[in-house]
Amino acid sequence: xxxxxxxxxxxxxxxxxxxxxxxxxxxxxxxxxxxxxxxxxxxxxxxxxxxxxxxxxxxxxxxxxxxxxxxxxxxxxxxxxxxxxxxxxxxxxxxxxxxxxxxxxxxxxxxxxxxxxxxxxxxxxxxxxxxxxxxxxxxxxxxxxxxxxxxxxxxxxxxxxxxxxxxxxxxxxxxxxxxxxxxxxxxxxxxxxxxxxxxxxxxxxxxxxxxxxxxxxxxxxxxxxxxxxxxxxxxxxxxxxxxxxxxxxxxxxxxxxxxx
Numbered sequence: 001x002x003x004x005x006x007x008x009x010x011x012x013x014x015x016x017x018x019x020x021x022x023x024x025x026x027x028x029x030x031x032x033x034x035x036x037x038x039x040x041x042x043x044x045x046x047x048x049x050x051x052x053x054x055x056x057x058x059x060x061x062x063x064x065x066x067x068x069x070x071x072x073x074x075x076x077x078x079x080x081x082x083x084x085x086x087x088x089x090x091x092x093x094x095x096x097x098x099x100x101x102x103x104x105x106x107x108x109x110x111x112x113x114x115x116x117x118x119x120x121x122x123x124x125x126x127x128x129x130x131x132x133x134x135x136x137x138x139x140x141x142x143x144x145x146x147x148x149x150x151x152x153x154x155x156x157x158x159x160x161x162x163x164x165x166x167x168x169x170x171x172x173x174x175x176x177x178x179x180x181x182x183x184x185x186x187x188x189x190x191x192x193x194x195x196x197x198x199x200x201x202x203x204x205x206x207x208x209x210x211x212x213x214x215x216x217x218x219x220x221x222x223x224x225x226x227x228x229x230x231x232x233x234x235x236x237x238x239x240x241x242x243x244x245x246x247x248x249x250x251x252x253x254x255x256x257x258x259x260x
Contacts, residue, residue, distance in 0.1 A: 004220055004238035004251065010220055012258050014199050016191070017049035017177070019212065020248070021204040022056055022064070024160040024224060028244030034158065036245030039252035044069040046256050051189050053078070053172045055157060055164045055208055057093075059125025065089055070086060073189055077157050077164050077208060078175020080130040083186050094178050096168045097128055108151050108169040113148055117141065120162050130165040137163065157208040164208070173211035202236070203248060210234040222247035224245070 007015075020026060026036050046088045050070040054077075055063065057235055074084035097103055104222040110130050120131035132145065142163070149165050151173045155162045157171065169171050176183075180193050189196060202209070202216035205224040214234035215221045222237035222242050222258035229235070 001235040001239055003223075004240045004254075004256075006254050007096040007218075009258070012255060015201045015218065016257060017050070017051060017053045017187075017200040018043055018201055018252070018255075019053055019202045019216070020050055020152070020205070021159075021172075021209050022054040022060075022213075023162075023205075024244050025203055025205045025222065026052075026245055026248050028246065030161075030254040033245045035249040039245075039249040042256055044251060049189070051176075053176060053212065055129075055131070055172075057120075057131070057161060058127045059122055060080075062089070072179075072183055074128060074172065074175045076129045076164060078170040078172050078178070079166060079168075081175075081179040081182065083101060083183065085186055087113050092179065093146045093180060094168070094170060094175055096170060096174075096178070097228075100168050103128075103167050106154065110148065110152055110158045110165060111155065113143065117145065128166065131162045132165075134161055134163055135159070147190065159208050171211045172208060173215050176212070193214075203251065204236070205244075207231050207254065213237075220247075220251050 032097050040050060050251035052064055052070055052073045056075055058075055058080055061073040061082050064073050074081050074082060079094050079097060083090055102104060104250060107130060118133045118135055118136035123131055146156055153210055154165045154167045158202060197215050198217050200216060202212045202219040204212060210232050213236045220238045222240050225236060226239050240250060242250060
């Protein structure tokens, strides 16, 4: 991992798609600023496919796909896909969730066991995972939460703002892998998944993005990665010295500098 200043000419040439986290990668402290939205429109104007992969809820994903210039959203850490089809929005569930007969029972059990915890403000809009406000967790309550999750056979994924819990072997990368055949067809991606990972750029800021960092040959993390570097097993190719939307817009401007 090295500090980012610019892409090489070869890297700019090969990037056909951008795969990005949302919270504190495109947004900044929960807000979408004009510079980040403009960067998304610039990507679209220059023919780049845009796929968001987020721990955010189904409700937020529906907002993104309807209001932002993007092609698809994989939400709830890989649990579901929303994409444009025939002038409308199509929704798909990750097959591994349908295969787990006890999924909903475990989810409701955790919700009951942790009713005194602070859930994410968008929990009501979540279909498959359970999310907790990270800032409201003391060390002791966090440890107890992880114990309960483990006892129920769940998986905890930590973002910059939430602890997300799923009861299937899901991650952002596994979600992208599972939905790639549909994405390939709907977006006209005429290559296999390995070639897609080589010809795309991944952007993120948290440990729940590290599976994407490990899969993509070209990735950029913002300064939040550097701040928490000891928590990462897999690091991005590059890192910036900026946070959130400022980092996102800067990286995209460098990516498109040869396209303007």
